[in-house]
Amino acid sequence: MQYRRFGQTDLRLSVFSLGTMRGLDHPGTFEATLERALDLGINHIETARGYGPSERWLGDWLHRRGRPQNLVLTTKIPPQPSREAMAQLLADSLERLRVPTIDCLAIHGLNTPEHLTWVQDPQGCMAAVRQAQENGQIGHVGFSTHGPRDVIQFAMETGLFSFVLLHYYYFFQRHAPLIALAQDLDLGLFIISPGDKGGMLYTPPEALRQVCQPFDPLFLTYRWLLSQPGITTLSTGPACPEELDVLTELAHRTDPLTPSETAALARLDQRPAATLGTDLCRQCYECLPCPEAIHIPEVLRLRNLTLAYDMQAFGEYRYRMFENAGHWFPGRKANRCTDCGDCLPRCPENLDIPALLRDTHNRLKGPDRRRLWDD
Template sequence: MRGLGNRQQFVATVEKALAGGINHIETAAAYGESEVYLGELLKEYNRSDIYLTSKVCPTENSAQFIQGLDRSLQRLQVDYLDCFAIHGINTSEHWQWLQQLWPAIERAQQQGKFKHLGFSTHGSLPLVQEVVASGKFAFVNLHYYWFNQHLAPAIASAYGHDMGIFIISPADKGGQLYTPTVTLQNLCQPFTPLGLTYRFLLSDARITTLSLGPAIPQELNEPLSLGDHLEPLSEQEQRILQNLLDHQKQALGTDACHQCYQCLPCPEEINIPEILRLRNLAVAFDMQSFGQYRYQMLENAGHWFPGKKGDRCTDCGDCLPRCPHNLAIPELLRDTHQRLRGKSRRRLWQD
């Protein structure tokens, strides 16, 4: 997804991944020409050696949805997918659409178009837990990182339902850790921020798959060196993660958002917890660039990154009595907006 601008670079990255022992490739119909590039490349490999996942966005129309699946198979030049995911059960409406799609999905699976059904989500914790509890899916793709553990209960729920747990892009969505800030690098010594993030996830036996998301071949070096390190976190690793928490606490003081989500719902539909999480990272770890990258998606990415920006606050005060830490939320929202505002970003699948 990150390396789609250059076809030669894309091919070189995938070839290095396969040569390094990676055997699971995940893409989506919405990721530009990724399926086309992969289809041409994978003809050179034994299909049975590779686990292939693709994703199609939910629709209200079952025929249109299955056409999307068939188009993915055609573009990938394969007869079946090992794993097929509903791309983005992000809202209750998406989940309602799925109720009408079940017969068509089950028929496609019976026809051998895919082996295992899963879903990806950018939705709320209650929605994710509801979908997991349905028992309809074999795996789930989640945003869960050391810097964002809000979906930890969903990890536990999915594990309890014997689901495969796929972590979405810990390097990029987890903090743009291919290019970490100097502050973060210094705090993580002798490890790298990226390496420590991978170890945090790999040491969790409930998690089965990490999406690496490299844009260039060189970005595979560190994850390939860590892929077999599944042992529990060492005392040194635990100590550094605790030091990160201590540093964040000291840097933020009484302005730290603890991510309890009790401030929601906001009458202006401001995504208060996410905005204040990005402020936490920008203030404590100088992750200004990452904060801008995510903040600028608000109001520009629809249900993929819902909510309004901080400057929409009207000082209604509705959130204030609900905050157990007595944060001055309106002031912090305006402060974050000043820190992180910038040019809006386009999603990969937008025109």
């Protein structure tokens, strides 16, 4: 296992971190996965208040076996409108984890301008976090986010945080400028779930496999991330110990990309333009805002991936989240388009956006759910 400095926290983290959002069917599987992670040299375990029994099961395991030396623990708590609410949630998490202190606390889902106002209020939720730091209950403070780039940049520049948990993947490079900014600010950089949210790469479609040959898509895209020295660690969220096997080789690979890896990535790069031709959305975001609150670039990103790499299942998985996940995945479904035409003159690619949105909706809306009363 390779280790990297986690920005200004000065912690040294394994280049893979164990996320504990999955594997929650049985405590035995959960604990076997934790043990396997330690065997591989992973020294950072990440949980969250919102991950079902994860904090409690992790706490039970730590209590029984003793907290391994040098193990870095992170938990996450959503931003709160008041100091009192945050103080209570912090106390709850420490009680479930059965530890007097955690190394890192991340504000979980700093996604909106309203959340920014909460964390900037000197008497607000961050006052409780600072108090816990002064009491020695928390080491370092960061945030995770699913928000737009301007919200993330603002949060990074507040000076309140020493690390950030970010969505940034080979198939979603919108946040590349934030990677550079994190390096400038010396923030630790943790990439959220590249195997799953980065494209459901544990089960890649055959077309994607073919383009990546001779590499596995998960391996190649992990390599792409780890070849960037500003990135500290990638979260992996296995459902069972066997899903960590892929790391046996990767955990040692932080060297620059090899010529054959670079060639495979070049084939990946060329594929969307070759497949989509003049229908390719280049993700410039110039078309926003849409008066119907359709997240046009994200809808068309899913269309790009579906057509270029046959990532249909991933497209459906993410498309289903529009109108179903609040500020965690903002935007309305593509069939809300009223053909108002506002976006059209802003698109430098002259795309027929309403037509492409309709096409995407039809491709990715998935099967209509049968209603019980249809029987």
